[in-house]
Amino acid sequence: MKPAPLTPQEIVEHFRSTFGEGIEEAVIRERTEGVKKLPNYNIWITVRQDLLKPAIQTLIDISFPHLAVISGVDIAEQIELLYTFTIYFGVKHGEYTLTIKILVPKSDPRVPTISDLMPGAVFTEREKQEMLGIEVVGIPDPRRLFLPDDFPEGIYPWRKDEKGIPESMIKNLWEVKRPKDRPAPPLPEKPSTKECSMECADPLEPKTPAKEVKKE
Amino acid sequence: MKPTPALNRSLWVFHLNTGSCNGCEIEIVAAITPRYDPERFGIKLVGSPRHADVLMVTGPVPKKMKERVLRVYAQTPDPKVVICCGTCGESGGVYYDSYNLDGPIDDVIPVDVYISGCPPRPEAILHGVVKAIEKLERLERGAA
Amino acid sequence: MSDTKKDSTYTVPIGPIHPALKEPVMFTFQINGEVVESVDFSPGQTHRGIEWMGMRRNPAQIVHLTDRICGICGVTHSICFARAVEQIMDIQVPERGDYIRTIVAELERIQSHLLWAGVAAHELGFDSLFHLAWRVREESMDVIELITGNRVNYGIVQVGGVRRDIVEEQFPRIQQCLTYYRDLADKLLHLFLHDRTIMMRCRDTGVLSYEDALHLCVVGPTARASGVRKDVRVDYPYCAYGDLSIDPVLPDQLLDEIRGDVYDRIVVRVLEVVQSVDIIQQCLDNMPPGEITWEQKIAKLLLAFKKAKGEAVGRHEAPRGEALHYVKMTGRESPYAWKVKASSYSNLISWPVMLKGEQIADIPIIVASIDPCLSCTDRVAIVRDGERSILSKEELHRLSVEKTRRLQHG
Incomplete structure (x- = not known):
């Protein structure tokens, strides 16, 4: 039923022949690890923004891929979105990762949803909306994912520009001191400090039985 | 057997995770399993703060959790002892700066016993609970 | 009502x-x-902004942050992140380093699956099994502590290799642990798979069909229990996994059919404990000699980070499924972009x-x-x-x- 798996070069060729000029860049990286040095392949394909869905459809036609995640990077005037797929899983040592990259201008940060092709994409698309300020057109569930509901509008943690996290929002947990606005402890300070000083003097001293004797 | 007067009754612990990495969680659960077995002293984890004497709080308190931490603290009947388990609840630890954290825990609720470590070993957690027992005894004597 | x-x-x-x-x-x-x-x-509720924190730190610090993304799969995220950075820097991890990473990762899988088995038994109201699973889990925790020095958040992975070697004196203890689990395997299988209660509660409960598993992009034992042959360790040679003889664990190894229910997920996980024991054995038998890390000195590592430019994905099969890190470095000490995809990130969507x-x-x-x-x-x-x-x-x-x-x- 299934045709023989394509090699990484054949996959890139297939994309190039399908989209021609639409493929801006295609790189195959090979890496070897372990003693036997079996190679694993990572394919990176940059496509024109409007070709995102046709490119994913082409991939689905080759073999149904697994969408690992959509990553995003803020690069100056544009946002780079990386749709990382893995393809040919289940073939021993035959799986490749394939990343489809598109560049989205910040002036019009809109991408179509791919959840109609890959139902599992909703989650990661929701995350890109809140983290990078991208609008995913047609997303079935546009709510926030990780950020709290009262998180300020127009601030996106992964942005490197003025829409990123402002200094004022950063809390340095290490410099928080013991709060002063606490009510007094429910017990008078005296016995507790006494016990504390005892404790500090000799932590190994079994003091609880001693207390028992005192109590009785 | 009554090793200390403090262990003369069961002590119930409610474990509240406020966004910890789960490292403390598995050590807390490991601490109640057969190797350490504090249940022979009546110490056990309970499912509701309303039943608890001790609140065992872990994690650096993300913004979504702050209100819940306060609510759980309010639901725990007095006298109660709060244990902060793990370094990130004490000082942020490895999460020392962030835009989404409201911690450390003692900035949100008062803490009585601190257990350091990332995560603390089960032995350390049990030691912390024993410290909490002592404090609870003092509180009860004071309240009576 | x-x-x-x-x-x-x-x-x-x-x-x-x-x-x-x-x-x-x-x-x-x-x-x-x-x-x-x-x-x-x-x-x-536990969004701590880890990726954002990471963009303010250098990779040698981040490996300790990645340990603490999840306390249960501590080494997973560190391996993913380190592998991504190593690809950007274009350095090779010494073979012994790869093997040690694999051994720790598999020990982690053993403890994680036993942990899960205990929790699952607890959810069914079978608390004696919960305590049993957690008791036998302590054996793997002891060996992890022996190798890494910590029970949880091991801190063993550094970019370029690992921070501690497994020395000759430790081998007998690890071997003893493997024998312990091998002897236990039949008992565990019997307890979990032939118990009438577990059978009644888990058969045909929470079914995820093959099509749903494929289209919702679930990973790990959840996907394999639905019949999707997806296991990064087998599909994609990395660390020492390319050298080993392993096959993905599917429930039909033991049963006649794949139903994709809770019971199948238990089958997959219990069988994977056995598989992990076998993998560690293969690693111990074929452990190559030599260095354990590309560069011991942190200062030299930091210098190398400043020269690194490029982007890469690092993947690892966590106990819960595939974890993936995307890292982009632009010649500054800290990564320019970092995206963490944990395994549950993919799996949660199958709940509905x-x-x-x-x-x-x-x-x-x-x-x-x-x-x-x-x-x-x-x-x-x-x-x-x-x-x-x-x-x-x-x-x-x-x-x-x-x-x-x-x-x-x-």
Whole structure:
């Protein structure tokens, strides 16, 4: 039923022949690890923004891929979105990762949803909306994912520009001191400090039985 | 057997995770399993703060959790002892700066016993609970 | 439930106290009588902004942050991140380093699956099995401590290799641990798979079909239990896995068919414990000699980070499924961009499908069955006609236990 798996070069060729000029860049990286040095392949394909869905459809036609995640990077005037797929899983040592990259201008940060092709994409698309300020057109569930509901509008943690996290929002947990606005402890300070000083003097001293004797 | 007067009754612990990495969680659960077995002293984890004497709080308190931490603290009947388990609840630890954290825990609720470590070993957690027992005894004597 | 309200749908929010992993969840169930009609969930209660923090630190610091993304799969994220950075820097990890990473990763899988098995037994009201699973888990924790120095958050991976070697004196102890689990395997299989209670509660509960598993992009044991042959260790040679003889574990190794239910997920995980023992054995037998890291000195590493430019993905098969890190470096010390994809990130989305049409009493075991980390079901509030009543985790657990009893006596 299934045709023989394509090699990484054949996959890139297939994309190039399908989209021609639409493929801006295609790189195959090979890496070897372990003693036997079996190679694993990572394919990176940059496509024109409007070709995102046709490119994913082409991939689905080759073999149904697994969408690992959509990553995003803020690069100056544009946002780079990386749709990382893995393809040919289940073939021993035959799986490749394939990343489809598109560049989205910040002036019009809109991408179509791919959840109609890959139902599992909703989650990661929701995350890109809140983290990078991208609008995913047609997303079935546009709510926030990780950020709290009262998180300020127009601030996106992964942005490197003025829409990123402002200094004022950063809390340095290490410099928080013991709060002063606490009510007094429910017990008078005296016995507790006494016990504390005892404790500090000799932590190994079994003091609880001693207390028992005192109590009785 | 009554090793200390403090262990003369069961002590119930409610474990509240406020966004910890789960490292403390598995050590807390490991601490109640057969190797350490504090249940022979009546110490056990309970499912509701309303039943608890001790609140065992872990994690650096993300913004979504702050209100819940306060609510759980309010639901725990007095006298109660709060244990902060793990370094990130004490000082942020490895999460020392962030835009989404409201911690450390003692900035949100008062803490009585601190257990350091990332995560603390089960032995350390049990030691912390024993410290909490002592404090609870003092509180009860004071309240009576 | 009053009789007049019998047919109306009501909403049950669960959580978020006791969140798990990076994506803790608050559920909202639409319930009709005992049956779940639809499920919605909102994660993010433990969103700590780790990726954002990472963009302000250097990779040698980040490996300690990645240890603490999840306390249970501590080494997973470190391996992913280190592998991504190594690809950008274009350096090779010494072979011995790869093998040590593999051994620690598999020990982690053993402890994680046993942890899960215990939690699953607890959710079914089978507490003696919970305690048994956690007792035998301590053996792997001891060996992890022996190798890395820590029980949790091992801190063994550094970019370029590992920070501690496994020395000759440690081999007998690791071997002893493997023998222990090998002897235990039959008992575990018997306890989990031939128990009548587990069979009754888990067979045909929380079914995820092959098509759903494929299209929702689930990973790890959840995907394999539905028949998707997806295991990064087998498919994609990395670390020492390319050298070993391993095959993905599917439930049909033991059973006649794949149903994709909770029972199948138990089968896969218990068999994977056995598989991990075998992998560690292969690694110990073929351990290459030599260095364990590309560069011991942190100062030299930092210098190398400043020269690194490029982007890469690092992947690893965590106990819960594939984890993936995307890293982009631009010649500064800290990464320019970093995206963490934990395994549960992919798996959570299968909950609505699995839970639909199931009973309230089955919620704990189905939610636990994808191994989202311990329990997200600590507190349940039932909103019924706007009135709020609280159902604690204990009550939910009690419902689950009662169902077990009913089935046993029915």
